[in-house]
Amino acid sequence: MEALWLSIRLAFCVAGILLLLGIPVAYWLSQTRWRGKFLVESVIALPLVLPPTVLGFYLLVAMGTEGPLGKLCTAWFGHTLAFTFAGLIVASVLYSLPFAVQPLVIAFESVDSRLLDAAAVLGAGRWRIFREILLPLSVPGIITAVVLSFAHTLGEFGVVLMVGGNIPGVTRTVSIDIYDDVQSLDYAAANRMALALLLISFAVLSTIYAVNRRVWSPWPSK
Amino acid sequence: MNSATLASTRLEAQFRFKRTAPPADKFELSVNLQLDPGITILFGPSGAGKSTLLDCLAGLLEPSPARIVLSGAILQNSAAHVFLPPRRRRLAYLFQSPALFPHLTAAQNVAFGLRDLSEEERASRVQDLLAAFRVEHLAHRKPGEISGGEAQRVALARALAPSPGAVLLDEPLKGLDAEIKSAIVDDLRAWNRLRRLPILYVTHQRDEVDALGERVIALDRGTIIAEGSPHAVLDAPRKKRLAHAAGFENHLSAVVQDLRESDGVMRVRLSGSETELEVPLGYADAGNRVHIAIRAGDILLATRRPEGLSARNILEGNLDSLEIHGAMVVCRVDAGAVFRVHVTPGALHSLQLAAGQRVWLVIKTHSCHLVEE
Numbered sequence: 344m345e346a347l348w349l350s351i352r353l354a355f356c357v358a359g360i361l362l363l364l365g366i367p368v369a370y371w372l373s374q375t376r377w378r379g380k381f382l383v384e385s386v387i388a389l390p391l392v393l394p395p396t397v398l399g400f401y402l403l404v405a406m407g408t409e410g411p412l413g414k415l416c417t418a419w420f421g422h423t424l425a426f427t428f429a430g431l432i433v434a435s436v437l438y439s440l441p442f443a444v445q446p447l448v449i450a451f452e453s454v455d456s457r458l459l460d461a462a463a464v465l466g467a468g469r470w471r472i473f474r475e476i477l478l479p480l481s482v483p484g485i486i487t488a489v490v491l492s493f494a495h496t497l498g499e500f501g502v503v504l505m506v507g508g509n510i511p512g513v514t515r516t517v518s519i520d521i522y523d524d525v526q527s528l529d530y531a532a533a534n535r536m537a538l539a540l541l542l543i544s545f546a547v548l549s550t551i552y553a554v555n556r557r558v559w560s561p562w563p564s565k
Numbered sequence: 566m567n568s569a570t571l572a573s574t575r576l577e578a579q580f581r582f583k584r585t586a587p588p589a590d591k592f593e594l595s596v597n598l599q600l601d602p603g604i605t606i607l608f609g610p611s612g613a614g615k616s617t618l619l620d621c622l623a624g625l626l627e628p629s630p631a632r633i634v635l636s637g638a639i640l641q642n643s644a645a646h647v648f649l650p651p652r653r654r655r656l657a658y659l660f661q662s663p664a665l666f667p668h669l670t671a672a673q674n675v676a677f678g679l680r681d682l683s684e685e686e687r688a689s690r691v692q693d694l695l696a697a698f699r700v701e702h703l704a705h706r707k708p709g710e711i712s713g714g715e716a717q718r719v720a721l722a723r724a725l726a727p728s729p730g731a732v733l734l735d736e737p738l739k740g741l742d743a744e745i746k747s748a749i750v751d752d753l754r755a756w757n758r759l760r761r762l763p764i765l766y767v768t769h770q771r772d773e774v775d776a777l778g779e780r781v782i783a784l785d786r787g788t789i790i791a792e793g794s795p796h797a798v799l800d801a802p803r804k805k806r807l808a809h810a811a812g813f814e815n816h817l818s819a820v821v822q823d824l825r826e827s828d829g830v831m832r833v834r835l836s837g838s839e840t841e842l843e844v845p846l847g848y849a850d851a852g853n854r855v856h857i858a859i860r861a862g863d864i865l866l867a868t869r870r871p872e873g874l875s876a877r878n879i880l881e882g883n884l885d886s887l888e889i890h891g892a893m894v895v896c897r898v899d900a901g902a903v904f905r906v907h908v909t910p911g912a913l914h915s916l917q918l919a920a921g922q923r924v925w926l927v928i929k930t931h932s933c934h935l936v937e938e
Contacts, residue, residue, distance in 0.1 A: 455664065457660050457662060457664040458664050458666060458667075460623075460625050460651070460658075460660070460664075461658075461660065461664045461666075461723075462666075462677065463625070463650070463651040463652050464623055464625075464651045464652070464654075464656065464657075464658045464724075465652070465677050465678035465723070465724075465726075465727060466652045466653075466678050466680070466727055467652060467677070467678075467680075468652060475677075476666060479668045480666075480667065480668060
């Protein structure tokens with residue numbers, strides 16, 4: 344059960360950070376007319392196509408004592424990020440970034456631009472338009488972004504294994520726990536965890552779909 | 566309510582705007598206009614640049630060079646690099662769609678532009694405006710729960726709420742039926758009676774021009790082609806746009822005989838012959854030489870004199886030659902001038918056309934296009 348709580352804690356932290364990070368990034372992407380925008384989009388979407396081990400490998404190298412991130416952290420905290428919970432958060436944030444940013448960009452871009460024009464003509468500045476028009480009208484997209492980053496983090500395996508290793512209570516997430524149980528032929532324990540993960544995922548998704556039909560969904564609305 | 570302004574408000578604008586973003590169909594808007602208090606109609610076909618013109622005035626687009634002045638306040642002066650953003654222009658702008666904020670109630674929508682007022686003032690202003698446009702009973706409804714006409718009334722109240730200095734209305738009553746339309750316009754006039762603000766009202770419908778107009782500005786392809794009273798502007802189809810000469814197989818030179826302005830047509834005589842054609846009114850007077858273009862596919866061919874047709878031009882002629890080009894037959898007919906006529910091979914066989922035969926050409930008045938030389 345320790346692994347399950349660790350995974351849930353990790354998923355909450357990552358979803359929260361991605362929400363704070365994803366909104367400004369997505370807003371910028373939806374507004375900018377900069378020609379090099381596609382480069383930023385590609386970098387953000389990389390985790391969609393890269394094997395998690397590749398991302399995990401580079402992160403591990405970066406976080407190691409010789410890596411840039413590692414040196415920085417050693418200077419500040421006295422130890423590197425590799426094989427720590429904080430390291431897991433950093434890795435997971437990067438790994439789930441597209442799952443947060445893409446629904447947000449779609450949500451921001453699908454707000455009728457005439458509403459934003461109307462607000463501007465009525466005297467609202469950029470920040471007020473963002474806060475009072477764009478953000479409230481993007482709530483379904485924001486919910487989607489949070490749910491997807493939460494669910495995606497909950498189920499990740501490769502990046503966690505590379506960056507976090509397998510330290511009980513620190514970096515041993517539920518998916519790694521299940522893998523370990525299967526390796527040691529403890530199918531009963533693996534089944535308990537797998538079932539718990541299945542039920543939690545189902546509960547989260549069904550709650551979201553029940554509450555908000557417009558959330559990104561593979562099922563057409565009626 | 567504002568006390569009546571003594572100095573008259575006026576919106577003046579001279580600017581050019583080139584569309585650069587796709588669809589980059591080389592559109593350029595170039596205008597010089599002056600709006601005095603009261604309703605001015607901006608009239609023109611779709612694609613003439615009417616909405617673009619309003620977006621430029623409102624600052625949603627940045628024309629250049631441009632000089633836009635509202636009652637002495639400079640909104641834009643590109644020579645001095647002055648460009649006020651839309652939020653500081655004090656213009657009311659109502660789009661074709663109501664564009665109400667869907668997550669706010671009607672009252673909250675109207676209050677959106679009144680942030681600088683105290684709570685009580687704001688509430689009473691919202692109340693007054695909703696009442697002025699007869700939608701006070703909808704104050705607590707969301708846009709999704711009210712009809713199109715009601716939404717447009719709320720949108721009008723919202724646009725006028727922040728005490729604007731001029732009003733821009735972009736086909737605001739599109740899709741509403743005539744009765745609702747005139748009721749809304751009456752309410753707008755009543756609202757403007759004391760304020761005497763310039764109102765620019767865009768439409769492409771003639772009936773609206775007749776119903777509203779004090780002054781009309783006619784816009785076509787980005788330029789103002791006529792200005793004045795509705796009667797003077799609309800009943801002058803002589804200012805009709807000139808067609809591009811390209812794409813026409815028949816180019817005829819002719820001399821104008823007489824104008825029938827009430828019918829919107831004139832009679833012309835083809836140069837070097839007695840043949841006359843009825844064509845749409847153009848920039849011309851009797852005695853002027855004009856050029857007429859007709860598509861070969863717009864001319865009908867008959868082997869007997871046709872009767873009972875609405876087409877005004879029926880010319881008798883001689884079929885000089887026939888040439889088959891794949892699925893098209895090119896006929897040359899001498900009817901005072903030589904006309905090229907396209908028919909299908911099927912028509913060729915069923916009419917049993919042969920060179921040297923007597924034929925009649927049928928040409929609708931509006932198939933004759935006046936072109937520049």
